[in-house]
Amino acid sequence: MLDLAALRRAVEEHDRVVRVVIADHRGSAPRHAGAAMLVWRDGQSGTIGGGRLEHEALRRARLQLAQQRPVETRAQPLGPALGQCCGGAVTVVSECFDRARLAQLGEHGAFLRPITPAAEHAGAPPKSLQRLLRTRHLPPVTLPPVTLARGWLLEPLFRPARHVMIYGAGHVGRALATLLVPLEDFDVTLTDARADLLADLPDRLILRADVHSALDAAPDTTEHFVMTHDHQLDLDLCHRLLARPAASVGLIGSQTKRARFRRRLQQLGHSLHTIDRLKCPIGLPELGNQPQAIAIGVAHTLLAQPPITALRKEAAE
Structure with missing residues (x-):
């Protein structure tokens, strides 16, 4: 694409x-x-x-x-x-x-x-390619495949199937963003108020310095991963994410952090059913706790499951 x-x-x-x-x-x-x-x-x-x-x-x-x-x-x-x-x-x-x-x-x-002089001089594209363009407007809506015919090339424009938002450009956040961004199905945003941490990153990666506005602008089907340098900011982001549509919400940390956040999210008015949407810790513990190992575990989890399209929203009580 x-x-x-x-x-x-x-x-x-x-x-x-x-x-x-x-x-x-x-x-x-x-x-x-x-x-x-x-x-x-x-x-x-x-x-x-x-x-x-x-x-x-x-x-x-x-x-x-x-x-x-x-x-x-x-x-x-x-x-x-x-x-x-x-x-x-x-x-x-x-x-x-x-x-x-x-x-x-x-x-x-x-x-x-x-893409060839002969095709350019011919004027009109082959009828087979014209039909492919027409059928993309019919239900079910699908993108045409990459097709080469008689010197004409048809390519669909890239539309990411999955949106990933990473909060925090520390060691794990940068490792995860760098790992996911080359994958063609993923649209990856990395957000951190510390502008110096948003330098020297891959071109396709979307960078945002305002963490809260990035959250507000995220599509409802976004898969969110919270891993900032500040536990209070982590809590605030989890609180806001659990009160809005999201495909998934993940939080970096230990079982101790999970228990502490569950108590505090209850105090903020979230039901236990809503809090259960929060996955903590993220990744695959058996891989270790090095930043790259955590990132690999998260990426493995994402790739092993299909995109989550059902929106789950429960406002804080």
């Missing part, structure tokens, strides 16, 4: 960016159609599978930037040409984006464009 927000951020920061996407794959390949990375003069984000395929794509993308070529399409056998063990083949499309090109995209759920 085309992550329009990430592409815009990269163009704003680096002015001109090449987006490299796997448009099609046949046989065994490191990544399937839709895998993409962004490349600028001295950096990149994302991956199309690593190894020689990605190394060559990076080299060609930077050459494309230097030569200011708008688009390049190439079929790439993986075994004979690159010596990779996959043995399949991919079609790689590299497109140069600047502010003017971004303005042409719109936000209509899918991005359809010609």
Whole structure:
């Protein structure tokens, strides 16, 4: 999928960016159609599978930037040409984006464009792709798949399936955010009033300095994880989260902290049934209590369960 927000951020920061996407794959390949990375003069984000395929794509993308070529399409056998063990083949499309090109995209759920000169001169896209665009408006609403046909490429715009809000950019918060943000299904926000802790983080990560306004703006299906440096702030956030819709609410800490918070949340008017929505501790205790181990445990729990779409709201009594 085309992550329009990430592409815009990269163009704003680096002015001109090449987006490299796997448009099609046949046989065994490191990544399937839709895998993409962004490349600028001295950096990149994302991956199309690593190894020689990605190394060559990076080299060609930077050459494309230097030569200011708008688009390049190439079929790439993986075994004979690159010596990779996959043995399949991919079609790689590299497109140069600047502010003017971004303005042409719109936000209509899918991005359809010609990627070869012959297709551009043909004028109209194939009828098969036009049908895919029409069916996305019919119930049940689904995004069209990444499809390459007769020199035209159709990609759905990225719509995250899961929203995660992390309160606190300390060791565990940063570890969890860094672990989750490359996963394509996740939209991850990290919030902390300490601005210095919100530096040197991945591009796709959404950063918020106002903790309470970030909570108020979170979609009702957000999965929340509270892990600030201040227990009183943790309590205030849990109090507010249990009084509003949320997919889940997790709190870092021990069984002792859980018992203390249960008592104090009762004093604030929450029923035991409501308090049971609060998961504490989070992660997998058997992995240990190092920040990265806690983050891995939380990520494992998230990946092992489907998105929670049912909203659970009980106002404080």
